[in-house]
Amino acid sequence: MSKTSITFLFILITSSFFAQNTNDAVFFTPKSQINKFHTISDLQALKKGELVKLYQDRVKEIITILPFLSLTNEAGVRLSDIGIKEDSRHLKTLKNSVESNKKNLLVVKETIEELIPYADTDKIIWTILYYEEIIKKMRIGVDGNF
Numbered sequence: 755m756s757k758t759s760i761t762f763l764f765i766l767i768t769s770s771f772f773a774q775n776t777n778d779a780v781f782f783t784p785k786s787q788i789n790k791f792h793t794i795s796d797l798q799a800l801k802k803g804e805l806v807k808l809y810q811d812r813v814k815e816i817i818t819i820l821p822f823l824s825l826t827n828e829a830g831v832r833l834s835d836i837g838i839k840e841d842s843r844h845l846k847t848l849k850n851s852v853e854s855n856k857k858n859l860l861v862v863k864e865t866i867e868e869l870i871p872y873a874d875t876d877k878i879i880w881t882i883l884y885y886e887e888i889i890k891k892m893r894i895g896v897d898g899n900f
Contacts, residue, residue, distance in 0.1 A: 778849060779840045784829040786818040791886045797879040802871060805878045810866050812885035814859055819892055821851065827895040 777783065788811050797805060819827065825836055833840045833848065870878060 778845050779832045779834065781822045781826055781831055781833075781848070782818050782829055787815050787829055788812060788886075788889065791890070792882065794879065794883065797882060802875055802878070805875065805882065806866065806870050808882050809870055809878060809885070810863055812882060812889060813862060813866065815889055816885060816892070817859060817862065818855060821855075823892060823895075827892055 792808070797808070800808070825831075825838075833844055838844055873881075
């Protein structure tokens with residue numbers, strides 16, 4: 755390997771390591787949020803499999819953000835942004851919560867994939883719309899007078 759290649763590899767590994775560490779103190783990232791809300795007619799045009807996927811995505815956002823709602827409703831917020839010291843105890847607590855949530859989401863995803871397709875399409879649509887209203891209210895936050 756050339757000296758340039760070794761240097762590039764070192765920089766890549768180092769930046770990857772620090773990027774992972776910086777997210778340890780973040781409650782949740784934008785990846786855990788949906789990026790589109792739907793109307794009834796939007797949803798009625800979709801197949802049941804597509805509806806189940808939308809259903810999963812909305813459940814995922816609610817489950818991910820709801821435990822932290824009294825602290826923040828914004829993605830990318832760090833412990834220190836809201837005055838919580840980023841010490842080993844707090845980082846460990848947050849890490850344990852995030853890991854537990856990931857495991858829980860896998861079980862919930864399996865459950866939704868297995869059972870929700872048996873629901874009436876109209877009920878899936880109405881539930882998606884209901885979840886989207888909850889998400890909108892969560893995003894408004896406590897200062898939004900909801």
